[in-house]
Amino acid sequence: MKMRKAAIFALLLVSIFVFATSVVSAQEETEESSQNKALVVLGCALAIGIAGIASAIGLSLAGSSAVAVTAEKPELFGKLLVLQVLPMTQSVYGLLTAILLMMGAGFLGGFKLLSGPEGALMGMGAVWIGIAVGLTGLSAINQGMVASSSISAVGRNPDVAARGIIFTVMPETIAIFGLLVGILLMVGLGFIGG
Numbered sequence: 001m002k003m004r005k006a007a008i009f010a011l012l013l014v015s016i017f018v019f020a021t022s023v024v025s026a027q028e029e030t031e032e033s034s035q036n037k038a039l040v041v042l043g044c045a046l047a048i049g050i051a052g053i054a055s056a057i058g059l060s061l062a063g064s065s066a067v068a069v070t071a072e073k074p075e076l077f078g079k080l081l082v083l084q085v086l087p088m089t090q091s092v093y094g095l096l097t098a099i100l101l102m103m104g105a106g107f108l109g110g111f112k113l114l115s116g117p118e119g120a121l122m123g124m125g126a127v128w129i130g131i132a133v134g135l136t137g138l139s140a141i142n143q144g145m146v147a148s149s150s151i152s153a154v155g156r157n158p159d160v161a162a163r164g165i166i167f168t169v170m171p172e173t174i175a176i177f178g179l180l181v182g183i184l185l186m187v188g189l190g191f192i193g194g
Helices: 002-025 029-072 074-104 116-136 139-156 158-169 172-189
Strands: none
Touching (some): 029 074, 029 116, 074 158, 074 172, 116 172, 139 158, 139 172
């Protein structure tokens, strides 16, 4: 039930952001550079916002199990901590994406003119990059579920910790694919190396 609510909430957020981008795109052409900068900011917000929410949910799922097991077996704290923090990496991917977009748009030093057809493509491209990285970051929720099960298993048999880490890392590959596509799009659009 929590997963369904989180997925519906994430889809609602994406719908609102896509609607907002279409409103921004409909403004006057004299504000073209400002529009494109706003779209880059929106892309950054989508990447870190969606992935961050998913990581928070995944961390809470795994953390609840870790607290319960640690209460009975405090000597397992180190092994459980590793499993518990794994769903946080998706928010790191969102943060990296946002930083790369800001650097590519000249927000963190330098100046980049985001006008003309290339600037418009970069602005909308930033939104879609943010959506791709953010949505694939939803894998943190599932990763939190697997981490929770792994934590419970380690509580019963500490020797399965390494296997639990392997199982817990598997859902993260989806987020890695999203980050890779985002970086490749940034290179193609000129945010990186352009």
